[in-house]
Amino acid sequence: MRLSTSIFTHPTTTAHPPKFYKEPVFRIQAIKRSPGPIQELGIQKEAEKDLSKILRTEFAIKNIEKKVSSKKYKNLWPKPVLEALDEAIKQKKWQLALKIFGLLRQQQWYQARGQTFTKLIVMLGKCKQPDQASLLFEVMLSDGLKPSVDVYTALVSAYGHSGLLDEAFSTINDMKSVSACKPDVYTYSILIKSCTKFHRFDLIEKILAEMSYLGIECSAVTYNTIIDGYGKAKKFEEMESSFSAMVESGGCHPDIFTLNSMISAYGNSGNIEKMEKWYNEFNLMGVKADIQTLNILTKSYGRAGMYDKMRSVMDFMQKRFFFPTVVTYNIVIETFGKAGHIEKMEEYFKKMKHRGMKPNSITYCSLVSAYSKAGLIMKVDSILRQVENSDVILDTPFFNCIISAYGQAGDVEKMGELFLTMKERHCVPDNITFATMIQAYNALGMTEAAQNLENKMIAMKENSGKKLIQC
Structure with a gap:
C-alpha cells in the first residue's frame, strides 16, 4: 500500500492520510516554578551582560573598520581584528574583508594560517x-605557508563559481604534483558541481574516469551533485541513469537530498505525474519527506495551477506536525500573486x-510584483x-522589484529616491537595476538621464575589476 499517495488528493476524499511519523502519545511536562524576584533579577542581569558584550563587540569591529586604510596601526589587539574579519567574511563584504586582512598582515603578532586563507578564498569564490x-x-605562498588540500579545494571552488573550468582543472593538476595535497572526493565533487552549473556535462565522465583511475570512490x-545538475538541466534520462548508478554502487544510498533533487526536477518542468511517481518510490525505499520536500510539492502544484493539491500539502503539514516556514508562505504568496x-x-x-x-525581502518582493502587475500602485506605497x-x-532584488513597479507607473521621482536609498542600505545596484531604470527613462523620453545611468553602469563594472591586495 502506498501511504504517500493521499497527499496528492484533496483531504475530503482521503480516508487514511500518510504517516510519516508516529502520532504523539501523551506528553508529560514538569510544572515549572515561576521565577521569583531574585531569579528575575539574575535573568535581567544576564541579558544586560549579553547585550553589553554584543555592543562592545560591534563597537570594536566598527573601530577596526575605520583603521583598515591606515598603515600606522601595527600592534592592535588580536581579538577585535579577527572578529571584524570573520564578520566581513560572514556578510560576504569581500572588499572590506580584504582590507581588514591587509591590516591583519601588518600586525606584529601576525602569523599566516591556512584556515584564514581558506575562508577568504571560499568567500571570494x-x-x-x-x-x-x-x-x-x-x-x-609569499607568507611562507604551504598550501593544503582545503586551500586548493577552495581555489577550485572559486574558479568553478565563475565558470573558469580550465583554471579549476589546472589547479587540480597542480594538487597532484604536491605531496600530501592530492585531490579527494570533496575536491572532485566541487569540480563536478561547477561543470553542471555551467552545463559542461561532457566533462563529467572525464572526471569520473579520473577519480576511478586514482582509486577515489x-x-x-558526488552522486547527489550529478543528479541535481542533470535534473536542473532537464536531462531526465541522465538523471535517472545516475540514480541507478548510485543504487548499484552499494556504498551510497539515496537520501533526502536525492529525493528533493529528483522531485524538484520533475516538478519544475511541470511533469506532476513523474514527480508523484518518484515521491512514492522514495517513500517505499524508506526515504521520508522533510519540510523542503513538502515545499517543493507546494511550489510545483502551485505552478501547475493545482491549488486543491497545494492546499492538501499544507493541510498534510498541519496534521503531521510539519510547521510551515517562511519559505512555505513565500511560495504560496508568490503563487497566488503571479496568478493574479x-x-x-x-x-x-x-x-x-x-x-x-x-516577512522577508522575498515576501515583499512577491507582493510588490503582484500589486504592480494588477496596477495597484497605492498598495505598493x-x-x-x-x-x-x-x-x-532588504537586498538588491527587492529594490529592483520596487524600482520596476514605480518605473512602470511612470513615477520617476520615486524611482530615483529608491535608487539613492539602495546606497543608504548598502545594496549594490546591478545590471537589472540599471536596465530597469534606463528602460523607464527611455519610455518617458528622458534620454539624457538614461545615458547618465548607462555611463554609471560602465564605470561600476570597471571599478569592480580593480585589485585590492598587493603581493
Missing part, C-alpha cells in the same frame, strides 16, 4: 572574484504574520511604508 582568490593564493554527495489572485495572496500574508513569522517601519533586511 561565492562573490565571484576569482582573480582576487588567485592573488590571495599567491599572498599565502564517489560519495553520496490578490485576495488569496493577502489572506496568506495575513496568516503568515498571524503565526508570528516575519503601503508595502513600502511597512518595510520602512520594519527591521527587514
Whole structure:
C-alpha cells in the first residue's frame, strides 16, 4: 500500500492520510516554578551582560573598520581584528574583508594560517572574484605557508563559481604534483558541481574516469551533485541513469537530498505525474519527506495551477506536525500573486504574520510584483511604508522589484529616491537595476538621464575589476 499517495488528493476524499511519523502519545511536562524576584533579577542581569558584550563587540569591529586604510596601526589587539574579519567574511563584504586582512598582515603578532586563507578564498569564490582568490593564493605562498588540500579545494571552488573550468582543472593538476595535497572526493565533487552549473556535462565522465583511475570512490554527495545538475538541466534520462548508478554502487544510498533533487526536477518542468511517481518510490525505499520536500510539492502544484493539491500539502503539514516556514508562505504568496489572485495572496500574508513569522525581502518582493502587475500602485506605497517601519533586511532584488513597479507607473521621482536609498542600505545596484531604470527613462523620453545611468553602469563594472591586495 502506498501511504504517500493521499497527499496528492484533496483531504475530503482521503480516508487514511500518510504517516510519516508516529502520532504523539501523551506528553508529560514538569510544572515549572515561576521565577521569583531574585531569579528575575539574575535573568535581567544576564541579558544586560549579553547585550553589553554584543555592543562592545560591534563597537570594536566598527573601530577596526575605520583603521583598515591606515598603515600606522601595527600592534592592535588580536581579538577585535579577527572578529571584524570573520564578520566581513560572514556578510560576504569581500572588499572590506580584504582590507581588514591587509591590516591583519601588518600586525606584529601576525602569523599566516591556512584556515584564514581558506575562508577568504571560499568567500571570494561565492562573490565571484576569482582573480582576487588567485592573488590571495599567491599572498599565502609569499607568507611562507604551504598550501593544503582545503586551500586548493577552495581555489577550485572559486574558479568553478565563475565558470573558469580550465583554471579549476589546472589547479587540480597542480594538487597532484604536491605531496600530501592530492585531490579527494570533496575536491572532485566541487569540480563536478561547477561543470553542471555551467552545463559542461561532457566533462563529467572525464572526471569520473579520473577519480576511478586514482582509486577515489564517489560519495553520496558526488552522486547527489550529478543528479541535481542533470535534473536542473532537464536531462531526465541522465538523471535517472545516475540514480541507478548510485543504487548499484552499494556504498551510497539515496537520501533526502536525492529525493528533493529528483522531485524538484520533475516538478519544475511541470511533469506532476513523474514527480508523484518518484515521491512514492522514495517513500517505499524508506526515504521520508522533510519540510523542503513538502515545499517543493507546494511550489510545483502551485505552478501547475493545482491549488486543491497545494492546499492538501499544507493541510498534510498541519496534521503531521510539519510547521510551515517562511519559505512555505513565500511560495504560496508568490503563487497566488503571479496568478493574479490578490485576495488569496493577502489572506496568506495575513496568516503568515498571524503565526508570528516575519516577512522577508522575498515576501515583499512577491507582493510588490503582484500589486504592480494588477496596477495597484497605492498598495505598493503601503508595502513600502511597512518595510520602512520594519527591521527587514532588504537586498538588491527587492529594490529592483520596487524600482520596476514605480518605473512602470511612470513615477520617476520615486524611482530615483529608491535608487539613492539602495546606497543608504548598502545594496549594490546591478545590471537589472540599471536596465530597469534606463528602460523607464527611455519610455518617458528622458534620454539624457538614461545615458547618465548607462555611463554609471560602465564605470561600476570597471571599478569592480580593480585589485585590492598587493603581493
